[in-house]
Amino acid sequence: MPELPEVQGYKVYIDSTSLHKKIMGFECRDARLLKKPKADFEQHLLKQELTETLRIGKYLFLKTTGDKILVIHFGMTGRPNYYKDEEDRPKFGHIVLTFENGFHFAFENKRKFGWWNLIDSIEDYKSEHKLSDDARDLSLEDFKASLSSRKTHIKKVIMDQSVAAGVGNWMADDILYQAKIHPKKKVQDMTVKAIEQVFDAMKNVIEVAIAHDAHYSDFPKHFLIHFRKEGATCFHTGGKIEKIKLGGRSTYFSPELQQL
Known part of the structure; x- marks a missing residue:
């Protein structure tokens, strides 16, 4: 299972590939991987950009230019994959964002234990899920x-x-x-x-x-x-x-x- 160090690596990867690009497409092959209706993701992600990432433990929060914050949990086998050509889409890339520049961001999730969610506040989410500060930042x-x-x-x-x-x-x-x-x-x-x-x-x-x-x-x-x-x-x-x-x-x- 991806733990703190792996998710930190995913954060760095996403920061270097997928920020500040307009999202033009959203695809999900399995709605069970979404904590909200697919229509909500389309409403709050399409025509928006990912602007910043924040990792707390095993959770990755992606701020956007819209009203919502995207939350990704990688489960057992989740990982990000940034690619250009459609034939390079990973086999288990069940969720895919398509950017205005023609590149794609896939969420690989072979065993389907990972998921995406949309939230309003990171602090409220931390409180609701009883999360401490990230162990790396903890005093x-x-x-x-x-x-x-x-x-x-x-x-x-x-x-x-x-x-x-x-x-x-x-x-x-x-x-x-x-x-x-x-x-x-x-x-x-x-x-x-x-x-x-x-x-x-x-x-x-x-x-x-x-x-x-x-x-x-x-x-x-x-x-x-x-x-x-x-x-x-x-x-x-x-x-x-x-x-x-x-x-x-x-x-x-x-x-x-x-x-x-």
Whole structure:
């Protein structure tokens, strides 16, 4: 599933290809991918331009010259594709904008878990969906405040989108690995120093992932992503990586490094 680093890459891609071009066509092969009627998208996007993008977690907001803001969620397999010739349309490009310059913006969505929506206010949307500030922009003070009333294990908390929007499963595992914190550690039992270690690790994992365009193979060798499987060898201790289930999610950690 595209997570924060991948969606950041999509943001950069769209910024460099699809802004400030008049939209002359809108096509959707499957109305289930739209959170509003197709007619609403035609009304609010045709003859308008995409002017600016803003990413909050895994959500991408595209401001327009019209009255509405386009929201894209990429689901499991969503991605943008900017192309010119019709024969280059991607097989799973189920939603396509056509620009005045003859180029097209396709939303590839093979498994159809991604979707588009139209909204009036980003701040209202954040509030309605209980989204924190993007994890990349989150302040230490706000992070600490979000954790102050939590009474569950740290992994579940940092994956809560109201705490750190954009942190997904593999990221949470690597954050806790870098911070040397056991994923089952209860937040109320953590010291201020431990919370700060998690925050610093979160910022580092995000920036490394973005700097490497989410190409996991290029991450530093000490990142858990390289040996994130049961029985693999921990980079730091030489011990075995263990797998448990937390909140229904597969969780990987190094028991020797991340002691409970």
